Amino acid sequence: MASTEPTKDAPEAPTVTKPPPPPFNLFKLDLFLRLALFATTLVSVILMVISKQTKYFSTPLTSFVVVLDAKFVYSPALIYFVAAISTACLYSIITGAVSAYGVFRPSPANKFLFHVATFDGLMLGVVASATGAVAAVAYIGLKGNKHVGWTKVCNIYTKFCSFVASSVAISLASTIILLLLLTISTYSLHRRTMHN
Numbered sequence: 001m002a003s004t005e006p007t008k009d010a011p012e013a014p015t016v017t018k019p020p021p022p023p024f025n026l027f028k029l030d031l032f033l034r035l036a037l038f039a040t041t042l043v044s045v046i047l048m049v050i051s052k053q054t055k056y057f058s059t060p061l062t063s064f065v066v067v068l069d070a071k072f073v074y075s076p077a078l079i080y081f082v083a084a085i086s087t088a089c090l091y092s093i094i095t096g097a098v099s100a101y102g103v104f105r106p107s108p109a110n111k112f113l114f115h116v117a118t119f120d121g122l123m124l125g126v127v128a129s130a131t132g133a134v135a136a137v138a139y140i141g142l143k144g145n146k147h148v149g150w151t152k153v154c155n156i157y158t159k160f161c162s163f164v165a166s167s168v169a170i171s172l173a174s175t176i177i178l179l180l181l182l183t184i185s186t187y188s189l190h191r192r193t194m195h196n
Contacts, residue, residue: 027102034096041089044170051163070160084130117185124178
């Protein structure tokens with residue numbers, strides 16, 4: 001006959017739950033990108049400022065020599081570019097210091113993240129507009145525009161045009177870096193608000 005006594009099972013071991021992993025600190029990536037932004041904006045400004053070329057042309061039937069310079073200060077778009085990229089360079093220094101502080105204190109306030117995202121977006125707009133303005137001027141210098149009678153000048157000022165083109169290409173990299181920074185800032189803010 002089977003016994004009706006309850007069987008004593010071995011006591012269950014308490015379940016051990018692992019603590020959740022710490023959130024990924026995006027400030028390290030943010031700091032790296034801000035240092036890259038500083039480097040790209042600084043190189044872009046230096047290339048534009050030193051882009052100077054002088055050409056000597058002799059006039060036919062006379063012994064006069066005409067000296068023509070190509071400098072960034074002769075174009076309002078290039079001046080705007082230098083001002084905008086210089087502002088972005090200064091911005092990268094300030095926010096890089098703030099981001100370095102965030103590496104050691106990884107829990108900034110939501111208001112702080114909102115301000116960083118706002119200023120990253122503002123800087124993205126400024127750098128993108130300056131890059132577009134200079135790219136348009138550089139394209140006209142390279143190809144000209146027959147419809148309005150603008151001749152190309154890059155076949156004459158090759159050194160100047162190559163410096164401007166390099167500066168534009170590097171500032172395009174700065175624009176991409178700012179887009180990544182804006183993405184990180186908004187993602188950090190989103191992640192913080194979802195957990196609150």
